[in-house]
Amino acid sequence: MFRNMKRKRYTGTKRSLLLLVLICSLLFTACSSKNEPNAAEGANGGTSEKPVTLKIEVFDRGNSPAGYTITDNYWTKWIGENFGKPNNIDVKYVPVPRSEEVEKLNVLMASGSDVPDIVFTYDPNTFNRYAKQGGLTDLGPLLDEHGPNLKQFLGEDVLSYGQFEGTQYAIPAKRSNLGKYASFIRKDWLDKLSLPVPQTTDELYETLKAFKEKDPGELGGQVIPLGMTIASAQYEPLIWSFIKSVSEEERYTLTQQLGSNDYPILLPGFKDALQFMNKLYNEGLISKDFGLDKDKKKLGEDISNGKVGFFSEDDINIYYENGSYDLLQKNVKGAEIAAVDVYTNDEGKHAKPKYAPNGLYIMIPKSSERAVEAIKYLDWMASGDNLFTIQNGIEGENYTLVDDIPVAVENQTEEALNRMYNAGDMAIISNGKQLGSLEKNLKARALQMPKQFHEQVAVAQQIANADTIDPVLMDRPIEAQTKYATTLLDKFNEIIVKMTMAKPDQFESIYETMIKDYMASGGQAILDERTEVYKEMQSK
C-alpha cells in the first residue's frame, strides 16, 4: 500500500513539474520579447549634440601588450580622435575572441541585442547563412550615398564577392596580394650532390630519392625528403598540379568549394595526386606523422633542424625573424634554402591555387540603427591617408618612405612597436598593405622581412603569383556547400591522410569507400546543385 501511495505522489508531482516548467518558459518568453533593442533612441538622432554610439566588432587575439587592451589602445584612441570627434560619433569596440569568432557572433545575432553595428567573418558560409536568413542590411544604396571612397577603393570585382543573390549584403575586404604558395628546396643539398634544381614533378621525385639515399645532410636516417602536413599550404600545390585540364563546364560543376577554398576532389587527376602521395609515403619520402601536423608546428621544427629537403609553404612564411629559415641558418652551418616552382601539370604549367580577391566579409546587421554611421566609418578608413596610417604607423617612428614604399624603422622603440600590435585587425577593409599597385604591395611585403631575405622573398612571391588557378565564382551561393562544408572538409582531409598512408594493394578499395562516403555525406548534393546553377548561368 505504501508503495502505491508513493507512486501516485510521484506521478502527481511529475505533472506539477511539467506545469512548473511551462510557467517558467512562459515567464521567460515574456521577458525576452519585452527586451527589444531600444528602438526609439536613435530614430531621430543624427544631428543632435549628443554623440551617437557606433559599436564595432574587433578580433581579440589575447596579445595586447602591457598598458593596452583590445578595446582601449593607440588605434582606438586615434580613430576616436580622427573619425569619432569630427563626426560626433562615439566609437566603441566589442571584442570577439578570434578562435571563437563564429560561435560568439551566432549567439550575439540570435540574442537580438548587443549586436555590434559592424560585424565580420572570414567564413563565407556564415555570411551566406546570415544573408539567407534575412539578418543583414542591404548596403547597396548606403554605399552609393555614403561610401564613394570605399567603393572606389574596393572596386567592382571585390564588391561582387559581397553580394548574395544580387544584393550587396557584405562589404568584402580587399586583398593586397592573391598569391599563395611557393616551394622550397635545400640548395646546399643539391650542390653537395651536384644535382640541378628539379623542374618537373618527375625530376622532383628523383631528387627526393637522392636526398633519402645519399643523405646529404648526414642525418643518419632522419631525413625527411618532402616535408608534408595536413595544412593546405603543404598539400595543395602538389595536388592541384595533378589536376588535368578540363572544360569550363567541368571546372564549374566538379569543383567543390568548402569554406573559402576550392577543392578538386571530383576533378580528374585527384586520384593520381593521391597515388603519388601514397608512393612517396610508402617509399619513406614524406613525414610519417604528417597527418597529425595540423598547425605545421612539427614541419617548422623539422625545417629548422635541417631535416627537410623540400616542401611547399605560404610564400613568405619561412622568412620571418626567428622563423624556420632564420633558425635553420642558426642550427645548421651553411644551410641554404631556395624558393622554387616544381610541381608541373599536364600542360607543363606550375599550376597552384590563389586567393579570391576578398578577405573578411564585413556586415551590418539588420537590427542596427547605425548603418549610415557604419558605412561612414568604413568610407573614412578608405579615404585619404587613413588606411595607410593605420597599416604603417607614424613616419619616422614606425617607418620611413623609400621610393614611396614604407620601410619599417630598425630598432623601433618598444612604444612604437607595441602601437602596431593590432593594426592589422583595425584596418578591416584590407588584407595586407595597400599601396596602390600589386608591385608596390609585394615590395612592401618583402621589405617587412629581415634584410638578408629580401631578394628571396621577392622570388617566392613571384612564384606564388605565377600560373595561378582562379577560384570559381558561381552566380548564386550553393546552399549545399553552406550546409555540408565543415563535414566535407574534414572528410577531404581524412581522404588525403588515409589514402596516403594506405598499403598500395588496398589503395583502390579504400579509395572507393571513402569517395562513396564523401558523396553520400553531401558531396553529391553539392555536385547536383552546382550542375543546376551552371545550367542556369548558361541559359542566361
Next chain:
Amino acid sequence: MSAIAYLRRYWQLYALLVLPLTYFIIFKYGPMYGIQIAFKDFNFFQGIHRSEWIGFEAFREVFGMRDFYLTLRNTLMLNFLDLLVSFPAPLILAILLYELKAVWFKKLSQTILYIPHFISWVIIGGIVYQVFGTESGMVNNLLMSLGFEAVPFLTDKSDWLITYLLVGVWQSAGWGTIIYLAALTGINKELFEAAGIDGAGRLKRIWHITLPGLKPTIVVLLIINLGHMISIGFERPYVIGNLAVREYSDVLSTFVYRIGIESGQYTLATVVGLFQAVVGLIFVLGANYTSKKLTDESIL
C-alpha cells in the same frame, strides 16, 4: 503525524530549500524553452519563438546521417572502455595512497598526481604528439634504440585506443582520488586495528574493510557515470584524435560541433543534445533502480 505537526517539525528543512530551488528554476529550467529549437527551423534573426515549426524533420535528418551512427558507436565504445579502465584507476590509486606509510611522500605524491588535471587539453595534445609520435616521439625513439619497430600509437586505430585510454587515466586518475580519499577518512580505524590483531593480510584488509567503506561513493559515481555513457567531452577525443583514426576518434560531441556550431545549424545540434539527454536519463534511472535492488545504494 498531522500536516501541521509535520510542517512545524520540518519547516526549517523546506526553508533551506527555497533559495536552491529558486536557483534551479531560474537558471536551469528557465532556459529550457530552448529545447524547442529541435522542432523548429531555427533562424538566428527570427529568434527561438518566431522560427518555424518543422516537427520531427530535423530528427529524421540527423538519424539519416551516416556520421551520426559512427559517432554514436564511437561514443559508446570509448565510454565503455573508459568505464573499464579509467573508472577503477582513481579508486586503486586512492587505496594505494591510503596504504602508503611514508607521510611526506604521501602528501607530495597526492599533490603531484593531480597536476595533469590542471593542464589544458591543447597543451596535453602537443605533449602527446611529442611523446607518442611515430617518427620522432620519445617512446618510439626509445623503442627503436632498443631495436624494436616503431609503434604507430597515434595513427593506428587499435593502438590509438590504448593511447586514448592511457592519456585519460593519466589526466584524470589523480584528480579522481580526491573524492575517494575524502571518503576514506570516514572509515573507522578501529576496524583496521581489529583486523590487524586478527592477522588479516593487507590485501585482505583492503578487500574486507576499505572497499566496503568506499562502497557508497563508488556506487554513486558509477551510477552517474552510467548516466553519461552517451555523452562525451569534446576536448579529449578532439585533441588526441586525428584524421588517420577518425573512424574511432570521431564522437558525438565533435559531430555536434561540426554540424551544429561550426555550420550554424543549431537545430541539428539541439536534436542530438535532446537525444543524448533522453538516453542519458533512461540510463541513469535504470542504473539507479538496479543499484537499489542489488546494493541498497541509490542517488534518487
Next chain:
Amino acid sequence: MKEQTANRVFDTVNFIILLVCTLICLAPFLHILAISLSSVRPIVSGEVSLFPVELNFEAYFKVFSDPSMIRSLGFTVLLTCLFTVLCMVMSIAMGYPLSKKKLKGRKVFMFIVVITMFFSGGIIPEYILVRNLNLLDSIWALVLPGLINPFYLIILISFFNNIPESLEESAEIDGSSHFRTLISIMLPLSLPVITTLSLFYAVGRWNGFSDTLMYINTPELYPLQLKLYQLIQNNMISELMQMEGAQMATVVPESLKAASVIFATVPILIVYPWLQRYFVSGVMLGAVKG
C-alpha cells in the same frame, strides 16, 4: 615474521608504483616549466624536453611586468572565492534537507535536480537569460549560472547519508533545531567532503573560461584562464593565419605561453596541499564516541 615480510614487500611495491606514477604526472609540468625558461631557438627547434635550454627569464619578466596579468590574477582569485563560498552555501542548504529520507517531496526535488544533469536549454537561451537579468559584463554572470552542480550535490547528499542517524537523532532529542544540527553536528562531521567539494568548485571556476568567452566583453574582467586560452590559441589557427596574410606579425612566443601557463596554474595547484589538513581521518569516529 612471515606476515611482516609480506607487509614490507607490499609497502615497497606500493611505494615504487606510486613513485613511477608521480614521476609520470610531474614530467609534463616540468616540460612546460622548461619551455618557459628557455630561449626561442631551442624551443622552435624542438630541443627542450625536461630541462631549460639556453636559460632565459624574459618570459617571466614579461608576465610579471604586465599589469593586466596581475589584475587578472586578482580578479580570478576574487571570482573563485566568491563562487566557491556561494556554491557551498547553496549546495549545503540543498543537500542537507535532501539527505533526510523522511522529508516529504524529497524524490521530486531530487528529480528536479537529476533532470538538469541531462537537459539544458542550450547556449542561446542561457545567454538571453543572463542578458535579461542584466548580468552581462559583470562578475555575477560568471557566478550565478553555475551555483549548484547536480553531480557534486549528489555526492554531498551521499556523504550526509552516511553520517550515522543516531547522531542527529540525539541532537533532535536535545531539542536542537535543524539549523543547529546542521551547523554544529553535520558540518564538522563532513569537513572532508566539504573541503573536497569546495576544491572541485574552486578548480572548476578557476579553470573554466567558456562562459567568459560569451558573457564578458570588458578586458578588465577577463579571468586568467581566458587570457591564457587566447594566448595558447593564438597560433593554433594557422590555417586562418595564412588567410589573414600579412596581418599576423604578432605571434606569441612559446616561452611566454608556457610562463603564462605556470603563472595561471601554480596558485590553484597549491590550494589542495593546503586543504589536505582537513582530510583528517577519524573525525567522525571521535564524534560518535563522544
